[in-house]
Amino acid sequence: MIPLSWYLILAAALFSIGLFGVLVRRNAIAILLGVELMLNAVNINLVSFWRYGDVTAMAGQVFAIIVFAVAAAEVAVGLALVISVYRRRNTVIADELDMMKW
Amino acid sequence: MTGEQIIFLITAGFTLGSGLMVVTARNLVHAALWLVSALFGVAVTYALLNANFIAVVQIVVYIGAIAILFIFAVMLTRRDMRESGPQMNKNWWSGAILAALVFAGLAFLLQGWGGFSKTASAFPSGFDAVGELGEALVSPDAFVLPFEVASVLLLAALVGAVYLAFNKK
Amino acid sequence: MDFWSDPLKVAADWLEGIFTGWGMDAVLAHVLVAFLGVLLLIMLLMVLDIFLVWVERKVVARFQDRLGPNRVGPFGLIQPFADIIKLMIKEDTTPAGADKVVYNLAPILSMASVLILWAVVPLAPTMFGVDLNVGVLFIIAAGAIGALSIIMAGWSSDNKFAMIGGFRQVAVMVSFEIPMITMLIVPTILAGSMHMNEIILRQDIWYVFLAPLAAVIFMIAAIAELGRAPFDLAEGESELVSGYNIEYSGMKFGMFFAGELLHAFTFGGFWAILFFGGYRFFGLEQVSPILAIMILVIKAMIGYWIIMWVRYTVMRIRIDQMLAFNWKFLTPLAFAVLLVTALMNALLAGAPTWLYILGMFLAHVVTGWIALEIARSVARKEREQVEGVQKTLEASH
Numbered sequence: 257m258i259p260l261s262w263y264l265i266l267a268a269a270l271f272s273i274g275l276f277g278v279l280v281r282r283n284a285i286a287i288l289l290g291v292e293l294m295l296n297a298v299n300i301n302l303v304s305f306w307r308y309g310d311v312t313a314m315a316g317q318v319f320a321i322i323v324f325a326v327a328a329a330e331v332a333v334g335l336a337l338v339i340s341v342y343r344r345r346n347t348v349i350a351d352e353l354d355m356m357k358w
Numbered sequence: 359m360t361g362e363q364i365i366f367l368i369t370a371g372f373t374l375g376s377g378l379m380v381v382t383a384r385n386l387v388h389a390a391l392w393l394v395s396a397l398f399g400v401a402v403t404y405a406l407l408n409a410n411f412i413a414v415v416q417i418v419v420y421i422g423a424i425a426i427l428f429i430f431a432v433m434l435t436r437r438d439m440r441e442s443g444p445q446m447n448k449n450w451w452s453g454a455i456l457a458a459l460v461f462a463g464l465a466f467l468l469q470g471w472g473g474f475s476k477t478a479s480a481f482p483s484g485f486d487a488v489g490e491l492g493e494a495l496v497s498p499d500a501f502v503l504p505f506e507v508a509s510v511l512l513l514a515a516l517v518g519a520v521y522l523a524f525n526k527k
Numbered sequence: 528m529d530f531w532s533d534p535l536k537v538a539a540d541w542l543e544g545i546f547t548g549w550g551m552d553a554v555l556a557h558v559l560v561a562f563l564g565v566l567l568l569i570m571l572l573m574v575l576d577i578f579l580v581w582v583e584r585k586v587v588a589r590f591q592d593r594l595g596p597n598r599v600g601p602f603g604l605i606q607p608f609a610d611i612i613k614l615m616i617k618e619d620t621t622p623a624g625a626d627k628v629v630y631n632l633a634p635i636l637s638m639a640s641v642l643i644l645w646a647v648v649p650l651a652p653t654m655f656g657v658d659l660n661v662g663v664l665f666i667i668a669a670g671a672i673g674a675l676s677i678i679m680a681g682w683s684s685d686n687k688f689a690m691i692g693g694f695r696q697v698a699v700m701v702s703f704e705i706p707m708i709t710m711l712i713v714p715t716i717l718a719g720s721m722h723m724n725e726i727i728l729r730q731d732i733w734y735v736f737l738a739p740l741a742a743v744i745f746m747i748a749a750i751a752e753l754g755r756a757p758f759d760l761a762e763g764e765s766e767l768v769s770g771y772n773i774e775y776s777g778m779k780f781g782m783f784f785a786g787e788l789l790h791a792f793t794f795g796g797f798w799a800i801l802f803f804g805g806y807r808f809f810g811l812e813q814v815s816p817i818l819a820i821m822i823l824v825i826k827a828m829i830g831y832w833i834i835m836w837v838r839y840t841v842m843r844i845r846i847d848q849m850l851a852f853n854w855k856f857l858t859p860l861a862f863a864v865l866l867v868t869a870l871m872n873a874l875l876a877g878a879p880t881w882l883y884i885l886g887m888f889l890a891h892v893v894t895g896w897i898a899l900e901i902a903r904s905v906a907r908k909e910r911e912q913v914e915g916v917q918k919t920l921e922a923s924h
Contacts, residue, residue, distance in 0.1 A: 263407070
C-alpha cells in the first residue's frame with residue numbers, strides 16, 4: 257500500500273519546481289507555466305487528503321474542482337494580458353516590462 | 359514493492375521529470391509540451407487515488423484547454439522561430455536555493471505530523487464517488503454556492519479575456 | 528462456463544492458467560493476459576481500418592456516379608493493401624527546419640487518441656475494455672489529446688500553411704466540443720449514469736426517440752470534431768494545401784488518414800451506443816456475444832454511412848461561418864435542448880411510458896422547430912439587408 261507521505265512529498269516537490277520556474281524564468285508565459293505546476297501540486301494534495309481521510313466527505317474533491325475552474329480562469333485572463341502587452345510593447349520578457357507608459 | 363507502488367514511483371518520476379523540463383526548457387513550445395506530459399502524470403496520480411472523475415476532468419480541462427491555450431499564446435507572441443537570449447534571469451541560483459528551502463521546509467513540517475504515514479482505507483462497498491460528488495456540487499446544504507460562484511468567475515474571466523485580447527482595428 | 532456465452536473470459540482464464548502453470552506470478556499473468564487482450568483489440572481495429580479505406584473509396588465513387596476501385600481483386604477489395612504498400616515504400620521526408628521529436632510524435636498521438644476510445648466501447652454485455660464509471664467523459668478526454676496532436680503536427684512542420692491549418696482545425700475542434708459535451712450529458716441524464724454499458728442497458732426505448740434533437744446535434748458536432756466535410760477547411764486540398772498534414776509523407780500521412788477514418792467509424796459507434804441502443808436489438812444480444820458485436824458493428828456502419836453521406840453531399844463551409852454557426856446557433860440550441868430534456872425528464876418521471884416517450888419527443892421537436900424559425904427570421908433579415916444594399920447600388924448606377 258502507498259502511504260500518504262509519498263503523495264505529499266510528490267506534491268511538495270512539484271510545488272517547489274513550479275516555484276523555481278516562477279522565480280527564475282524571464283518569459284512571462286513561462287512564469288505562468290510555473291504557476292500551473294504549483295496549482296496542480298495543490299490539487300494533488302487536496303485529492304490525496306480526500307482519499308486518505310474520510311472518503312464520504314466530498315469537500316476535498318469539490319475543492320479540487322473549484323481549483324480547476326480558478327486555474328482555467330487565471331490562465332485565460334493571464335494569457336490575454338500577455339498577448340495584449342505583446343501587441344503594445346512587442347516583448348514578453350518580464351524584465352523589459354518595467355515602465356507603465358511612455 | 360507492490361505493483362501499485364511501482365506504478366506510483368514511475369508516475370511520480372515522470373511527473374517530476376516533466377516538471378523540471380518545463381522550467382528549464384529553452385524552446386518555449388517544448389516547455390508547453392512538457393507541461394502537457396506533467397499534467398498527464400498528475401492525471402495518472404489522480405487515477406491511482408481512485409478519483410476517476412477528477413482524473414478525466416484534469417485531462418479535459420488542463421490538457422484539452424489550458425495547455426492548448428498556452429501553445430496558442432506561445433505561437434502568437436514570438437518574434438522569430440529561434441528563442442534568443444538566456445531563458446533564466448541572472449538570479450537563478452537564489453531561486454533554486456529558495457525552491458529547495460521551500461521543499462525542505464514542507465517536508466520537515468509534514469513529517470512531524472501524526473498522520474503522515476497512514477495508509478489508505480478501502481472504499482465503502484457500493485460507494486458511488488461520482489454520484490456523491492454530483493450531489494455535493496448541487497445540493498443546497500453542500501457546495502452549490504461555491505459551484506455557482508465559480509461559474510460567475512468563469513463568465514467574468516471569459517468576458518475579460520475576450521475584451522483584453524480583442525484586436526480593435 | 529459455456530464458451531459461446533462468454534468467450535473472452537473463458538480464453539483469458541485458460542491463458543492465465545497456462546501462465547501460472549509455467550510458474551509466473553499471478554498478478555503478472557493477469558497483466559500479461561490483459562496486455563494480450565489489448566493487442567488483439569488493436570489488431571482487429573487496424574484490420575477494420577483497412578476495410579474502412581475500401582468502404583470509403585467505394586462509397587465516394589458511387590456518390591459521384593462512378594465505380595471506384597474495381598481492378599485490384601474482386602470488387603477492388605485488395606485495393607487498401609495496395610494503398611498501404613504504396614505508403615510504406617514512399618520516401619519518408621522530414622522538413623529541414625522541423626522539430627524532429629514533435630514531428631514524429633504527432634501522427635502517433637493522433638492514432639493513439641483514436642485507439643484509446645475503444646477502451647470504453649462496450650462490444651457485448653460482458654465484453655468491454657474497462658468498465659469506467661466516467662466513460663462518457665473519457666470520450667472528450669481522448670478528443671482533447673487528438674486536438675493536441677493536430678496542433679503539434681501543424682507547428683512542427685515549419686510551414687506556415689501547416690500552422691494555419693492546424694490552428695484552424697484546433698479552433699474548430701475546441702469550439703464544437705461544447706455542443707458535443709452538452710449532448711453527451713443528455714443520455715447521461717436519461718440513463719442516470721456515465722457508464723457506457725449502463726447507458727446501453729437502460730435503453731429499453733432507444734434514446735433517439737426520447738431525444739432526437741440531441742442525436743442530430745451530436746452528429747453535427749461529431750462531424751466537426753472529426754475534421755471531415757463540411758467542416759474540413761483545415762485540410763481541404765483546394766483551401767489550404769491539405770493543412771496540417773502537408774509535410775507528412777508515407778506512412779506518417781497514412782497514420783493521419785487511417786486515424787481519421789477510424790475516428791469517424793468510432794464516432795458512428797458512439798452515436799449508435801448513445802442513441803440507438805448499442806449492441807441491443809430486441810433481445811438478440813443475449814444469444815451470443817458474437818451476435819452483439821455484429822449488431823454494434825452494423826449500427827456503427829450505419830452511423831459511418833451517414834457521416835460519409837454528409838461528406839459527399841454538402842459543400843465546405845468557411846471558417847468564420849463555421850465558428851459563427853457554432854457559437855451563435857449550435858451552443859445556445861444545445862443548452863436549450865439540455866434544459867428541455869432535464870425539465871421534461873423530471874416532470875414526466877411518474878407518467879406512463881407512452882406519455883413519457885411522446886412528451887420528450889414532442890418537446891425536442893418543438894425546440895428544434897422554434898430554433899429553426901429563429902434562424903430563418905435572422906437569415907431573412909440579413910437577406911433583406913443585403914438586397915436593400917444591392918438595390919441602392921443598382922439605383923445609383
